[in-house]
Amino acid sequence: MPNDIFINLNTLDLNNTIVDIEGIRSIIPHRYEMEQLSGILQFDPEQKLIVGYKTVSMNEFWIRGHIPNRPLMPGVMMLEAAAQLCSYYYMKTTKDARFLGFGGINDVKFRGKVVPGDNLILIAKNKELRPRRAIFDTQGVVNGKLVFEGVIIGMVV
Structure with missing residues (x-):
């Protein structure tokens, strides 16, 4: 049975981002085809919560080869998008400019598809925040439906 979605989706407005792509680029080093965040919608360190989103276009690098004529966003790219959201949270919360890379992923379940x-919608709740490690519960949502969930462990690289 899937977990409940961490937030009330009715409070989100994709036209009202609090951090746009340029603001994300000022924190996250990924560029070109590895940029997996389009905007940040909520950032609430008191509630240990961050919400962002990825607009999936027909121009994604994986479209041509990942199930031609029926492109599905690879699960690993969904997790990459969530990890970048977690990195943003870590770097803004700790004021640490070092890169937060994958240290592990646990309890991942894919529950739906993501298509161009x-x-x-990416949601991360911080469970642990240390100087060299952070742990987040993450979820991905499309059209109100949970499409993935999992725990992301970030390690300072």
Whole structure:
């Protein structure tokens, strides 16, 4: 049975981002085809919560080869998008400019598809924040439906 979605989705407005792509680029080093965040919608360190999104277009690098004529966003790219959201949270919360890379992923479940034209809402709740490690519960949502969930462990690289 899937977990409940961490936030009330009715409070989100994709037209009202608090951090746009340029603001994300000022914190996250990924560029070109590895940029997996389009905007940040909520950032609430008191509640240990961050919400962002990825607008999935027909121009994604994986479209041509990942199930031609029926492109599905690879699960690993969904997790990459969530990890970048977690990195943003870590770097803004700790004021640490060092890169937060994958240290592990646990309890990942894919529950739906993400296709071009979708807005993948990414939600991360911080469970642990240390100087060299951070742990987040993450979820991805499309059209109100949970499409993935999992625990992301970030390690300072």
